[in-house]
Amino acid sequence: MTLPVKPVHSNAQSRDREWTWITTLERRTAILKHLCRNRFDTSANLSVMFNVSERTIRSDVVFLSCSYPIQTIRGHGGGIQLADGFYVDRNALNAKQYALLKKLLLRLQGEDYVVMVSIISQFAPYRGC
Incomplete structure (x- = not known):
């Protein structure tokens, strides 16, 4: 229409x-x-x-x-x-990339853990519904 x-x-x-x-x-x-x-x-x-x-x-x-x-x-x-930090033109991780980073996150500690969480939260695909 x-x-x-x-x-x-x-x-x-x-x-x-x-x-x-x-x-x-x-x-x-x-x-x-x-x-x-x-x-x-x-x-x-x-x-x-x-x-x-x-x-x-x-x-x-x-x-x-x-x-x-x-x-x-x-x-x-x-x-x-x-939502804060979301922009249409930003790149997002695909499902395999997201799964690998989540797996690696479990092995990290300290500052490395914090950095990885920020990467995942910035580039992870949004799942609203």
């Missing part, structure tokens, strides 16, 4: 551009990239940005949270945030 989106621009001249059309996948990708840049936003702001309902944004967030560490915070000051 393709929906209209008014582009968000920083300069006044380009704000008056025509509406563009994007697919659901493109919108979800744009939401994820927006959260990577800004780390936090509200469903109300995102719904205005993408010209869809807040319910659509909530559905997109539920979908994205199955693959990415996206969290929602309810109440005053709440919104949608991406």
Whole structure:
């Protein structure tokens, strides 16, 4: 399904551009990239940005949270945030690499153990759902 989106621009001249059309996948990708840049936003702001309902944004967030560490915070000051340290373009370990590092971790002590834990936590694939 393709929906209209008014582009968000920083300069006044380009704000008056025509509406563009994007697919659901493109919108979800744009939401994820927006959260990577800004780390936090509200469903109300995102719904205005993408010209869809807040319910659509909530559905997109539920979908994205199955693959990415996206969290929602309810109440005053709440919104949608991406877990600290997560960025879309970061490389991740594959299953064999992850298993080997976990096996090696059991043999390490002291500073080596701490460094290996930081490597695993930084590059391990996220398993949200």
